Amino acid sequence: MVEECVAFLRPRIGGIYLDCTLGGGGHAQAILKAAQGNATLVGLDMDPEAIRFAGGTLSANSGQVRLVEDNFARVREVLTRILMDRVDGLLADLGVSSHQLDDKGRGFSFQSGSPLDMRMNPASTLTAGRILNEWPRDDLEALLQRGEVQGAARIAKSIINYRQKKKFVNSEDLLSVFHELHLPRRRSFHPGTLVFQALRLAVNRELENLSLLLSQLPLLLQPNGRAVFISYHSLEDRLIKQSFKELGRSGVCKILTEKVVRPTREEILQNPRSRSAKLRAIERTVS
Numbered sequence: 001m002v003e004e005c006v007a008f009l010r011p012r013i014g015g016i017y018l019d020c021t022l023g024g025g026g027h028a029q030a031i032l033k034a035a036q037g038n039a040t041l042v043g044l045d046m047d048p049e050a051i052r053f054a055g056g057t058l059s060a061n062s063g064q065v066r067l068v069e070d071n072f073a074r075v076r077e078v079l080t081r082i083l084m085d086r087v088d089g090l091l092a093d094l095g096v097s098s099h100q101l102d103d104k105g106r107g108f109s110f111q112s113g114s115p116l117d118m119r120m121n122p123a124s125t126l127t128a129g130r131i132l133n134e135w136p137r138d139d140l141e142a143l144l145q146r147g148e149v150q151g152a153a154r155i156a157k158s159i160i161n162y163r164q165k166k167k168f169v170n171s172e173d174l175l176s177v178f179h180e181l182h183l184p185r186r187r188s189f190h191p192g193t194l195v196f197q198a199l200r201l202a203v204n205r206e207l208e209n210l211s212l213l214l215s216q217l218p219l220l221l222q223p224n225g226r227a228v229f230i231s232y233h234s235l236e237d238r239l240i241k242q243s244f245k246e247l248g249r250s251g252v253c254k255i256l257t258e259k260v261v262r263p264t265r266e267e268i269l270q271n272p273r274s275r276s277a278k279l280r281a282i283e284r285t286v287s
């Protein structure tokens with residue numbers, strides 16, 4: 001949803017923009033292009049591979065770009081560290097990047113033989129494998145419930161039973177658990193999709209990080225500054241919607257998307273991974 005992001009952010013010459021989820025740098029590049037290459041772009045990602053890759057994508061504008069490897073939960077600290085304060089526009093395109101998904105070694109997909117890793121930040125010590133092999137049953141059940149997985153108690157029990165016989169090493173181990181459970185197919189989803197997602201959310205503390213970013217929004221945006229959030233599942237979208245509502249009610253911000261914006265049919269055809277994307281935008285009021 002690059003065009004929609006640019007339309008909401010309205011990048012201008014001399015403006016300061018913060019891409020909290022740099023990924024491959026595609027959105028960042030479009031923001032800079034819209035400002036005729038004459039804006040400052042701060043790009044954040046907790047994945048060093050993304051910082052390296054986007055550094056290449058944005059090399060033509062390297063004078064205007066500051067790339068920082070860090071977690072957007074600490075965004076205020078990051079801005080202070082690089083001697084910046086508020087920004088004119090902020091983007092958070094949440095979740096995993098295509099690069100992360102396509103790299104079998106990172107363990108973000110069901111691909112056969114993928115390690116049970118799922119870390120966006122490879123320096124973190126918590127992996128999906130550690131959760132499956134070490135977490136007590138109650139914690140596993142709570143993790144699955146938080147991810148809105150149906151039958152959380154039954155699945156947690158099966159995980160414990162499985163690891164008493166064999167250690168979880170790769171995606172096949174988890175798929176064996178799903179197979180034994182005969183999980184029901186949900187629409188076109190693989191029955192284990194929500195379990196994978198719940199594990200990923202826990203490994204990367206995705207909902208906690210998003211809440212921390214949202215709580216800092218009023219202090220991050222200049223008056224009239226705008227923020228765009230793109231989420232890919234209802235757990236994230238609910239947090240964004242709720243937080244925007246509160247900011248709108250208190251008069252700190254004005255909601256720009258009364259209804260959530262979805263990708264066009266053309267975009268979904270071109271990039272099927274965009275089909276679940278939901279975009280919401282907000283503007284800081286002058287106070």
Ligand SMILES: C[S@@+](CC[C@H](N)C(=O)[O-])C[C@H]1O[C@@H](n2cnc3c(N)ncnc32)[C@H](O)[C@@H]1O
Pocket residue numbers: 020021022023024025026027028044045046047050070071072073093094095096097098120209210
């Ligand atoms: C969907 S991708 C962004 C794609 C990007 N908009 C582009 O144009 O390529 C999300 C990126 O956000 C990063 N990310 C997710 N949560 C993060 C967090 N809490 N702090 C920093 N980066 C994060 C991921 O590592 C991933 O590279």
